[in-house]
Amino acid sequence: MINKNERLKLMVENERKVNRTALLLTLAILGVAFAFIFTREINVTTFAVIIMATQLPSLYRAWHRMKLLRTFNDEARYQKYVRLEFGIVLANVLLLGVFIAIAWTIEGSLLVFAGMLLALFIPFIFLSVWVNRKIELIDPEHVTNHELRTAHRDEAKRQLK
Numbered sequence: 001m002i003n004k005n006e007r008l009k010l011m012v013e014n015e016r017k018v019n020r021t022a023l024l025l026t027l028a029i030l031g032v033a034f035a036f037i038f039t040r041e042i043n044v045t046t047f048a049v050i051i052m053a054t055q056l057p058s059l060y061r062a063w064h065r066m067k068l069l070r071t072f073n074d075e076a077r078y079q080k081y082v083r084l085e086f087g088i089v090l091a092n093v094l095l096l097g098v099f100i101a102i103a104w105t106i107e108g109s110l111l112v113f114a115g116m117l118l119a120l121f122i123p124f125i126f127l128s129v130w131v132n133r134k135i136e137l138i139d140p141e142h143v144t145n146h147e148l149r150t151a152h153r154d155e156a157k158r159q160l161k
Contacts, residue, residue, distance in 0.1 A: 002072055004141045008151050011068060011143055015152070018064045022057035029053045048100045055093045062089035073139045081135045088128050095120055 002010070033050040036042070066086040070079055099120055136142045143151075 001139075001141060004143060004147075007072055007141060007143050008147065011065075011148055012151050012155060014064060014068050015061075015148070018061050022060050025060060026054070026057045029056065048097075051100060052093070052097055055096060058089060059093055062086050069135075072141070075138065078135060078138045081131055081138065085128065085131050085135070088124055088131065092121065092124050095124070 029050075033053070036046065036050070040046075063086065066082055069082045069085075073079075099116065102116065132142075132144055136144060
């Protein structure tokens with residue numbers, strides 16, 4: 001098993017590589033989307049596809065995070081919760097698709113639309129925090145999201161000096 005400091009270094013390096021690729025993917029998707037928007041007549045279906053396509057980089061990041069985390073601990077419970085963490089991101093993207101489909105079929109006020117959005121997505125935030133805590137209980141060497149954000153900030157500060 002790898003200790004926390006080594007995991008943190010590996011995760012920061014992995015995210016640096018993955019974020020670079022995800023940024024290029026995002027720019028490519030947005031480039032194609034803008035070309036489509038400015039050269040063709042846009043309809044609701046095209047707009048929905050563009051919105052869904054912009055979620056691909058988040059799936060890419062989550063997939064690579066899951067692959068890296070699974071190398072840190074072979075315990076079955078740990079593996080299950082790491083896969084669940086990816087499943088939450090995947091479910092968010094799928095839920096966005098469902099949400100777009102609902103928005104097409106139901107014409108309502110913006111307030112109803114915003115209420116549906118909150119009701120659908122807020123539980124996933126709490127579920128993600130819960131899964132992260134479960135992983136930390138199973139594996140005390142687990143790097144939490146907070147620790148990873150702090151490491152990124154420290155790395156950015158080091159690069160500015």
